[in-house]
Amino acid sequence: MNSEDTIAAISTPVGYSGIGIVRISGKKSFSIAKKIFHPVKSKINWSSSSFKMFYGWIINPENKQRIDEVLLSLMRAPRTYTREDIVEINCHGGPLPLRKTLELVLRYGARLARPGEFTERAFLKGRIDLLQAESVLNIIQAKTDKALEIALNQLRGGLSRKIYSLKDKMVDLLSLIETEINFPEEDIDLPSIKDKEKKFEEILRIITSLRKMGKEGRIYQEGVKVVIVGKPNVGKSTLLNTLLQQERAIVTPIPGTTRDTIEEMININGFPLTLIDTAGLRKVKNKIEIEGVKRTYSKIKEADIILLIIEGSSPLTKEDITLLQEVKREKTLLVINKIDLPQKLEKKELESFFPEKKIIEISAIKEINIERLKQKIAKFVNEEVISSSNGIVISIKEEEILKKVEKNIERAFKTLKERLPLELVAFDLKEGINKIGEITGEVTTEDILGQIFSQFCIGK
Ligand SMILES: Nc1nc2c(ncn2[C@@H]2O[C@H](COP(=O)(O)OP(=O)(O)OP(=O)(O)O)[C@@H](O)[C@H]2O)c(=O)[nH]1
Ligand SMILES: [Mg+2]
Structure with missing residues (x-):
């Protein structure tokens, strides 16, 4: 499905409640809203208003029928959840006003969003990473205060930060090793075996602690x-x-x-x-x-x-x-x-x-x-x-990936200790780094290149 589409959905639970929200995201959000929303006692500047709320009516443009009395929020790209233009229509919370409003929105150019599509867009546009996307789901599904606290922490990037810093350490080590492989006779400080071993040990320690934290967090969630x-x-x-x-x-x-x-x-x-x-x-x-x-x-x-x-x-x-x-x-x-x-x-x-x-x-x-x-x-x-709570959840899937990463690192470490060719060490390390990318959903090759060359001065 095309991410150029403007999408819309009822973002609140089905049933009767005080208010319910129809959310629209995409290029046409504002123009759709302009067609069906009639402000009361205020003027809207459709080309510049942002993060403002307006009171008025949703009216069917064809037969002038009033659908609902609403509050309309306009949020202009890029500083929105999806990084696209977003309109939220706060309707009354009955199924009928919500459905009718949504129908109008769809008639005037949006298509119905798939489950999770707003968050998926936030991910695709780089506003959040995969881990944060998952934590949005955890926030919605949290069953206790503690679970909610952990999910919120995750959304703020708790786990992402830890994973990125782990990855950084691995990339750093790999670039040291690759430098040694590629430029053995250059005049740069090569790390001793001891240095490299220390780095391996630290990486393994981080992975172990992450896996342990993950188990504890999962307990809160599940x-x-x-x-x-x-x-x-x-x-x-x-x-x-x-x-x-x-x-x-x-x-x-x-x-x-x-x-x-x-x-x-x-x-x-x-x-x-x-x-x-x-x-x-x-x-x-x-x-x-x-x-x-x-x-x-x-x-x-x-x-x-x-x-x-x-x-x-x-x-x-x-x-x-x-x-x-x-x-x-x-x-x-x-x-x-x-x-x-x-x-x-x-x-x-x-x-x-x-x-x-x-x-x-x-x-x-x-x-x-x-x-x-x-x-x-x-x-x-x-x-x-639970020995200590640290606000981090790792899903079963992520834990499996971490387990594989750990295997790669252990193998690379063993190869290093056996003084086998550094190419073999680099190979396993690289595998591990690529697998970490599966957790955060990003590609890594360029990072490594960048790191390697940043150690050299230009012109060398
Ligand atoms: N006096 C007394 N009777 C109890 C107590 N707890 C359970 N019972 C009785 O023991 C009997 C068995 O209770 P259940 O709760 O069905 O036992 P269970 O372990 O689930 O049994 P199974 O499902 O057959 O394995 C019932 O007659 C209960 O009323 C208790 O604390 N005091
Ligand atoms: Mg029984």
């Missing part, structure tokens, strides 16, 4: 996965319902009630958590339950945190012990449920599996210690899952 597991009938579904404060999962005294996994989002201390209730784990023959147990195991693998539930009202069984042995202890909290009933559990037996501070006693039904459990989860998220 939620920490908290998986509730245990043998049948210990009260897993009851706990899910209590934490959600709604009867989401079916609870019965019959073991094996939950057959499939159930996922719901909750917010604890600003952390988005995805709570996952699972089918009770036991040896089963029936096909439905076998499938349920299989799903439980796959959820355990994905979990950031496991809540392993056992019941205080009966002694430890073989099934409990199997689970206690199987789960990854670092990410597990042990929850003893049903403390409202007479207790038959030997707590001493548990101590060989879990330190006391990772054990909590609750009653899911009587809601005893639920607040404490939440605090424990929040603390756990803080300490174990």
Whole structure:
């Protein structure tokens, strides 16, 4: 599709609200607005007004029918979101005025924008890079304050800055090496092996820290996965319902009630958590339950945190012990449920599996210690899952690219240490730099050339 087109869309959600916005971007934005907008008590200078708002009516030029009473904003290129002329029409927020206004806009020369096309234009015109474009989406989709804060930081270029500075360091190193390859007998200071090794180490350190930060940021965006597991009938579904404060999962005294996994989002201390209730784990023959147990195991693998539930009202069984042995202890909290009933559990037996501070006693039904459990989860998220928040999100795709870049750098570093030809070192380094370009969406060859020649004086 042609980016010369003028595009338009309703930029606010469908439904009824105070106002709704029709947004137009492109060369014809102003001329379209001029045809359908009639200002009240003000004159518009269509060839010079910019970043001004006007009150008036949208009127169908053909039959003079009044469509809506609106506020119209004119934003002239290039200092706009898309770097093109933008008009925003603030209509009343019902579907009808918005649709009719949009119809007029389309009739007079715009075409309907594809999803994300305004942001795509901002990217194509170089106003934002790919990372920032993605963060616009994250801002829209943020589920908690923290997620929003991170997305906003990203939009301001938090990650981009880090990635560019990483790239700069790689380009810098590559240009040193290429200089050494291409001009070995020239009279310039060549870096020692030690210098180059130091630079490699620094680059690797940055990549490692970026990948770590990315994981933490993603947790804010997508939620920490908290998986509730245990043998049948210990009260897993009851706990899910209590934490959600709604009867989401079916609870019965019959073991094996939950057959499939159930996922719901909750917010604890600003952390988005995805709570996952699972089918009770036991040896089963029936096909439905076998499938349920299989799903439980796959959820355990994905979990950031496991809540392993056992019941205080009966002694430890073989099934409990199997689970206690199987789960990854670092990410597990042990929850003893049903403390409202007479207790038959030997707590001493548990101590060989879990330190006391990772054990909590609750009653899911009587809601005893639920607040404490939440605090424990929040603390756990803080300490174990997120060590420091730094306002950066890296998507799975970007992390994969970074992983590949890391491989390239490691290989180049190894080649250097083995004193193999520098051409081989340069080759892998170059590969890594090009891959970084995939994250920010830019091409790099010219950068390298520029860097190399900037080290020489003219005429040499
Ligand atoms: N007394 C008491 N009973 C509870 C408590 N929590 C759950 N129960 C009861 O234990 C039984 C099983 O509860 P569920 O929540 O269905 O247990 P589950 O672990 O999801 O069971 P499955 O889905 O079969 O694996 C129900 O009768 C609940 O009412 C509790 O804290 N105290
Ligand atoms: Mg259940």
